[in-house]
Each structure stands twice: as C-alpha cells, then as structure tokens.
Amino acid sequence: MGRKALGSLLTFIFVLVFNFFLFRIVQKDPIGSLFRGRNVPQQTIDNLRTAFGLDEPIFTQFFYYVRESLQGNLGISYQSRQPVWDEIVAAIPETVILVGVSAILSALIGTVLGIVAAWRRNTWKDHGITAGTMVFYSMPDFWLGMLLLVGFAVVFPIFPVGGFATAGSSAAGLDRLLDQLNHLVLPALTLTLAYLGEYALIMRSSLLDVMGEDYLTVARAKGLRDRIVRRRHAVPNALLPVVTLTAINFGFVLSGAIAVEAVYSWPGLGKATADAIRGPDLPMLQGLFLLFSAAVIVFNLIADVTYAYLDPRVDH
C-alpha cells in the first residue's frame, strides 16, 4: 500500500515537472501575453517580471511554481483575467454532476447488458447487444451529442439546447432543480450511450470467463435454477473487473466530457478546456491539466487498493 502511494506521488511529481517545463518552453513572455493588446508602460512590465520571479534561474522558477501550485495559486487566466483556481473550482461541480451521473448509469446499464449478452451468448440478444454497443462506441461522442441535440431539442423541442439552467430564470428550490435536471438529460444521455459499451463488453467477457469455472458446474449439479446460479454465483465473481473499471473511470470523470460539454455549452471543466484552447489560455490549460492528472492518479490509486482488497487471490 505504501509502495503504491509512493508510486503515485512520484507520478504526480513527474506531472508537475512536465507541466511546468512544457509550458515554459512555449510561454517565452508570460507577462507580455497577459497584457497582450493593452497599453502598459514598460516599467510596469519590468516590475511584474521581477515580482513573478521571471528573471531568476529556471529551477528557482520551478520551485516557485510547485510551492504556489500546492497553495492553490495557479496563475491568472489570459481570457478572463481571474485567478485560474477560482475558475476551475467553479466549474468542478457541474462536471462532476454530469459525468458522475453518466458514469453510474453507463456502469449499471452496461453491466446488465453485458450479463444478458454473456448468459445468452451467440443468440440474437448477444449479437444485438454487442453490435449495438460497438456502434455507439465507434462514433465520436460529441457527434452523438450533436445528433441528440438536433433530434430532441431542435426537431422535437422537448429538451433545452444547452447550458446548465435556463438563463435569467428566477426559479428557486424544486423548480430550479427540475429545470437543471431538464438540462441534464441530453448531455447525460449522450455520455451514457457512448460509454456503456465498454462496461457491456468487459462484463460479458468477464462473465464468460467465470462461466467456465468449476464451481458453477457444482452449483448446477446441485440442482439450482439457472437464474439463481447466475445471480448468486456467476455474476458476483465476474463483477471484479467492472468494479475496477468503474473506479478507474471515475478518475477520468473530470476530463471525460470535454467535447460533449462543448456541444451542450455545459459550464463545467470540459467547456472551460474548450474555451481555453481557443485562446490559447495557457495558464488555464496548465491548471486544468494538473487537475485532470491529479484526479486520475488519485483514483487509480483507489482502484488499485480496492482491487487488492476485494480479490483474495492478490496478496497485499
């Protein structure tokens, strides 16, 4: 456990180093970029340069970067001129809601589909599920979003076209919640459809592996009904890879919806990334990248630990 944590820490340090030096290569003149297009006296620029420590050796700058980052100071956005930290933190809840809901739904539905496909393998149900999920998995997720958007918000205006809540609305309490849920439907549907294929496929092959095992033959020999064999014996053992996959996917929660958020103008981290690209708002990109990487590292660690805990065959 300790070794895994150390490994994760090491990876995170690599991320910091990478993040810093990569952006430094590009940002030859951060101060100039910050005030691009504005008329600022040279003295001010020089003062700022000193204040930001930009005339010091690069390794000192790196040290400042790490110190400041760990204290939450991630710089100032070129586009909004607000602190990057504030912008990022404001966008986190929206993304967590969208991707969290989608991840849970796709995991549940995908797993069930995988079970059905494996249990009835090589029948029409199996082929249908496998083919269907493969099709959804093969399309660009944002394109699916565009299709759903046109279908259910333009052609049949059932759902809103984008955003998190109706602009300028003064609804409160339950009304507001319902409004937000209404806005959540299409983006969540898009992500769920796009990613349930992965769960279905993994559950299916995991269950197929398990189905060949001896203890199932024993259970059947005992005379247990098919459905009970499935529910009590086969499925729980086959769930292990799915659980690990879910844990890992939560790590990608924050970065998983970039293009889809852009399509629906969903005000989360994805949209922030898409907007930052158009700048390019380098401090935002740098901060976002740090956050995305940190999330994946943390959740991978959790997944590792969970797997070791759940599978008695792995010694920890």
Next chain:
Amino acid sequence: MIGLGILFVFVFIALAAPLLADIRELNPVFARAQGNPQWAPPSEFPPLGTDYIRRSVWAQFVWGSRVSLFVGLAATVLTIFIGSVIGIVSGYIGGKTDGGLMRVSEWFLVIPFLPLAIVLASILGRSIWNIIFVIGVTSWPSTARLVRAQVLTVKQRLFVDRARSLGGTGWHIVSRHILPNVSGLILANATLAVPISILTETTLSFLGLGDPSSASWGKTLEEAFVNGAMIRNAWWYFLPAGIGILVVVLAFTLIGRTLEEIANPRLSRER
C-alpha cells in the same frame, strides 16, 4: 469480412477523390462565383447540399476522407513504430532499461490522454504533422506493453530451446525468431489502434486544434457546430462526416478483432 468491404469502399473514395468531386468546390471564393446557395439541403443542391459559405458538402466529405484516413493511418504507424521498438527493446534487454521504459509508459498511461493531447497540440500549433505527432507520442504505451509481454513469452521459449541445443546463436538469429512471432500481434494491435487515432484526430479537430487549411471530417464537424448547423437543423452538413467516421472506425474494429483472434488463439475460446 464486412469490415474489409467497407474499408475498401472508403479507401477507394479517398483515392478517387479528384474524380468524385471537384476540389475547387472547397474554395469558398469559387463556390460563391459558382452561384451556390448557402445552407442548401440536398434536395436543392445534390448530392449533399451546401454549407454556411456555399461549399459543397459532398466535396468536403470526399476530400475529408483523405485527410481523416491519412492522419489516422500515419498516426497509427508512428504509434506502432514507437510502441514496438520500445516493447521489443524493453522485453529483450530487460533489467534496468526495461524497468525505466516501463515506468515511463506507466506515466503516459496514467495521464489522461485527451488533456495531454490537447496540451501538446496547443503548444505545438495547428498542423497535420503536429496532430500526427501528438497522437503517436501519446498512444504508444499500450502497444509497447503488449509487444513487451509477447517478447517475454518468446524469450522464455527461446532460452529453453537454446539450453537444449549446443552453440550460441547470434543476436541476429534471435531477432529473426522474435520478430516473426511478434509481428502478428503488432498487426492486430495496429488495426485496432487506427480507430483510436481517427477518433482522437476528430476530437482534436472539433476542439479547434486541427490544421486550419485541411478539411478532415473532424474539421467539417467543427465548422458545422461553430456555425450553427444544429440550430438550423442542417442535417446534411454534420451527418455525412460523422457517419463516415463511424463506419470507418467500425470497419477497422471488426477487422482488428478478427486479426486479434488469429494472432492470439487464446481469445477465441470466448466465441
């Protein structure tokens, strides 16, 4: 088999592009001079209507296939090349080199792929070659791991054989044993990597990181989105490119899975 058929069709379209659609149709100035209408549906302007600056959507689809396929294939070649070399070197030499290389690949696997690609693309600038480079550089780890595992298996077998036979075999002979055994796996992996490359290029283009002067399917989707094709319900604008991507990706996936079964018989028991 269906996969091969589909692929054949699209490769044909890509290669035959000049015959199927006039490249000048991609030039907005030309389009205007032709008197093309804006936002015309296919009923008005066959076969696929026009876009916001009067260009033929069909021409974009046909010519876009070239870019999307090229970038997908080139990026995959780069990925497979880097991945295979590292995998073989790592597996064969072993020891500290192996440990070090695997640590690096682990790092790449942990870092969220799309943000990394975005960061690199933002920094390097918008060109086809940069996109190819970015995809290649971020996708090699899974290939490397796969190849390395296979090399290790082959190495085991070889040492057993060598222990039995007398006389040393040179490095060249050994690699003549390793490579043939690994190449089947590499091919299967490559075929499955093409969809990832294509989808990544599409997403990167959609986000605005694509080459502004080229017209990949991803770029078409980006332009459609940015110029309000969805609000106008200009389905002829964004459907073809997406369907194209979907079908090509499916084709490669189908072929890849079949190849995978051939290269790795262990998997076929699941069928």
